[in-house]
Amino acid sequence: MSTENSSDNAEKIRDVIRYIKRFKNATVVIYIDDRLIDSPLFSSHISDIALMHEAGLNVLIVPGAKMRIDEVLQTANISWTYKNGLRITSDEAVPLIKMAAFDVSNKIMTSLSGHGITALIGNWVRSRSKGVIEGIDYGNCGEIEKISVDAVKTVLSDGFIPIFPCIGWSVNGKPYNISSVKLACEAAIALGAEKLFFLTYDSVLNAENFEIHNELPLTPENNIPALNLEELDLFIKANEKKDLPELALLACAKDACRRGVSRVHILNGSVDGAMPCEIFSGLGSGTMIYKNDYGGIRSMQIDDIPRVLGVMRPFIERGILLPRTEVELNEHRDEFIVYELDGGIRACAALIRYPSNENEIAAVAVDETYSHMGIGPKMVSYLVDKSRAQKADSVFILTTQTSDWFEKLGFAPDSVEMLPDERRAKWSPERGSKVYRLML
Ligand SMILES: CC(C)(COP(=O)(O)OP(=O)(O)OC[C@H]1O[C@@H](n2cnc3c(N)ncnc32)[C@H](O)[C@@H]1OP(=O)(O)O)[C@@H](O)C(=O)NCCC(=O)NCCS
Numbered sequence: 001m002s003t004e005n006s007s008d009n010a011e012k013i014r015d016v017i018r019y020i021k022r023f024k025n026a027t028v029v030i031y032i033d034d035r036l037i038d039s040p041l042f043s044s045h046i047s048d049i050a051l052m053h054e055a056g057l058n059v060l061i062v063p064g065a066k067m068r069i070d071e072v073l074q075t076a077n078i079s080w081t082y083k084n085g086l087r088i089t090s091d092e093a094v095p096l097i098k099m100a101a102f103d104v105s106n107k108i109m110t111s112l113s114g115h116g117i118t119a120l121i122g123n124w125v126r127s128r129s130k131g132v133i134e135g136i137d138y139g140n141c142g143e144i145e146k147i148s149v150d151a152v153k154t155v156l157s158d159g160f161i162p163i164f165p166c167i168g169w170s171v172n173g174k175p176y177n178i179s180s181v182k183l184a185c186e187a188a189i190a191l192g193a194e195k196l197f198f199l200t201y202d203s204v205l206n207a208e209n210f211e212i213h214n215e216l217p218l219t220p221e222n223n224i225p226a227l228n229l230e231e232l233d234l235f236i237k238a239n240e241k242k243d244l245p246e247l248a249l250l251a252c253a254k255d256a257c258r259r260g261v262s263r264v265h266i267l268n269g270s271v272d273g274a275m276p277c278e279i280f281s282g283l284g285s286g287t288m289i290y291k292n293d294y295g296g297i298r299s300m301q302i303d304d305i306p307r308v309l310g311v312m313r314p315f316i317e318r319g320i321l322l323p324r325t326e327v328e329l330n331e332h333r334d335e336f337i338v339y340e341l342d343g344g345i346r347a348c349a350a351l352i353r354y355p356s357n358e359n360e361i362a363a364v365a366v367d368e369t370y371s372h373m374g375i376g377p378k379m380v381s382y383l384v385d386k387s388r389a390q391k392a393d394s395v396f397i398l399t400t401q402t403s404d405w406f407e408k409l410g411f412a413p414d415s416v417e418m419l420p421d422e423r424r425a426k427w428s429p430e431r432g433s434k435v436y437r438l439m440l
Contacts (some may be wrong), residue, residue, distance in 0.1 A: 011310055012281070015344055019280040022328040022343035024056040025192040027156075028279070031184035033064045034104045035201040036269045043111065045199065045269065048276045049161070050115035056154045059280075060191065061119070062164045062184040063108055068100040085248055086141045086267065097177045101165035109163055119161040124148040125183065127168020127176040142168045142176025144183060147190040185252045189259045195265045196256050197275055203246050204268050205287045207289050210246075211238040217372045225373055226288040229257055253289040273383035275352070297382050300336035300348065305329045307345040308338060312365045320401050321365060322431075336363070337382065339375050346370045349379045351386060354420040359387040359395045364402075380409055388440050393440065410435035 009106050030049065036042050048396035053059045073080060073089070076096055080089045089097070102121065109119040114319045127142035145168070155162045164187060166180035181198070188196040192405060204258065207222040213234055227235060232254055239247060246266065252265035267274040267286035281421040285404045305326055315321040327335065339347035347366040353359055361383050396414060397406055403413075416427055427433065 002306065005049055007310075007313075016280050018343045020055050021139050023194065023279055025058065027058040027060070027188075027191050028052065028195045028197065029060045029062065029184050029188040029191070029193045030199060031062045031064060031181060031274070032108065032199045033201045033269060034067045034073065036105065036199065036323065037107055039269065041270065041272055043114075044272050044436075045275065046108070046111040046211045047115060047390060048273060050117050051111060051276060051281065051397075053161055055116055055280075060162050060164065060187055060193075061108055061157070062153070062166070062180050062187060063101075063104045063182040064099070065104040065166050066180075068104050069097050072096045072100045073333050075283055083136050083138070086138060086179065088137070088139045089177070094175060094177070095138060096169050096201050097140070098165075098175050101167050101177075103157045105163045105165045112161060117161055119163050120155055121163045121165060122151070122155070123167075123169055124152050124162065125168040127178055128170055129176065140177050142170075142178045144168055144186045147187055149190050152187075154192065181249060181252050185256045185261075188261045188264075190255050190258060194262045195279065196253070196261050197251050197278070198253070198264070198266050199269045199275065200246075200249070200266065201247070202268055202270050203266055205246060209244065210235070212243070213238060219372045221374060223285075224287045225284070226290065229254060229289070229291055232298075251291070256293045262290070263421055296341075297337050297379060298341055299327065300329075300333050300338045302330065302333065304345055305333070308336065308348045311345060311348055312363065314368065321363060326361065326365060337379065339366075339379055340369065341375075347375045347379060349383060351383045353390070353392070353424065356420045357391070357393050358420060359383075359390070359392045360423065361395055361397045364397075369397055377409060379404075384440070392440055394437050396435055396437040398427070400431060400433050403434055403436060405437045409438075411438045421428070 049059055058116050065290055073093055073096060078093045080087050105121045109121060109389060113120045124147055125144060126146040129147050130141040130143050144205035164183055166178050168176050170179045205224040207218060214232060216224060232250060238251055249266055256264050263279050265286045265288050271285050274285055278286060308329060312321055316323050335350040335352055337349055338345045349364040350362045351359055352362060361380060364376060364379060384395055397411060399406060414435040416424060416435055419435060
């Protein structure tokens, strides 16, 4: 193995260890579409859940039961209708719906037992009739009134995985059918979950199926890797006429994020390892919905220096960035900012001030796994804002291969002669970097 590969692998392993540390004791709610139970990857997903549990995460499971309920009602010749995404049935369907919901929960519990994990199916949800709204009688559909948070926390602290069937009970013990997607959301909110996973059968937010506004960053496969709440609002509005199941998930995701869940992930259950990749690496394949800017920009600390060098290394090796040593970074550490995401340094940049009241943005580097997510533009705009606050007249950059990207951010070509004297003295004709400038 080359030294370069072995360093890369070592860094990946360090990343996983950091993630495990970061998410130890975090609460993760997982909705599982019941169609996945018969899929070839089901046992891998269950084994991943077992690993997450063993890594110290508090895992709760909310199984969807739509397919199983369809089956039992069809077998019993009971019809139903859908109104606003809710199944409306006669009273005779209720025992069968309950049976189907517990049946699915049981299958998941049994699979977890195969991994030595004890799961508990419980009646932790208090519900009430949804009633009649705008002339529509919702029959046996229930609204979630309350989740027994203390009881669930006790189950979790005893080392068990709670499983929530999509049934709620009224104060008088009457069962109601509740939406498992909503239940997953409410459970995540009530328990202050760090993550809510929707492990869907095959959902992918792709540019082929949805209207996507131009500025939204996409992966090379044209999938949406992340949406903040403002972007999500635009996305929902642009696609509201479409009859796609993902829109209901997104509406719930929005609610969950607004009400305190840190991140919601829409995952494609036909991807092996979809959940652990999302938690323990930067290789997530789904769409993440988040409230605040994920990660965050902060000043570089001494401890960050080896990881910042790790982010820059591939670009230095390709001659895109100038080589820098640990000693140099330490000497100039006040100039550097880093972009931290889930406990790892994913990008860096520096802002250098000159007595001529102009600033230079340098050493912009984004870990390639995190490119196309808008991290680079966020760092540049942060440094431009900082320069404005410092009342600098302009910001310039020197680049050999990234001029188009800076032009897109508003920088215009300038000449080497216009550089401050001390910077022009260091300009290398062999390297031949071009100058771009943004007036403030
Ligand atoms: C350039 C860089 C900072 C972009 O970071 P990012 O967070 O991925 O930025 P974005 O989210 O805007 O996505 C990158 C976009 O810029 C484009 N891009 C990347 N490198 C580019 C380059 N050298 N020239 C022109 N466009 C480039 C990508 O194709 C992508 O476009 P798309 O979203 O339309 O597909 C990052 O690729 C990087 O670290 N490059 C190496 C170091 C470097 O060049 N630094 C600048 C010199 S100081």
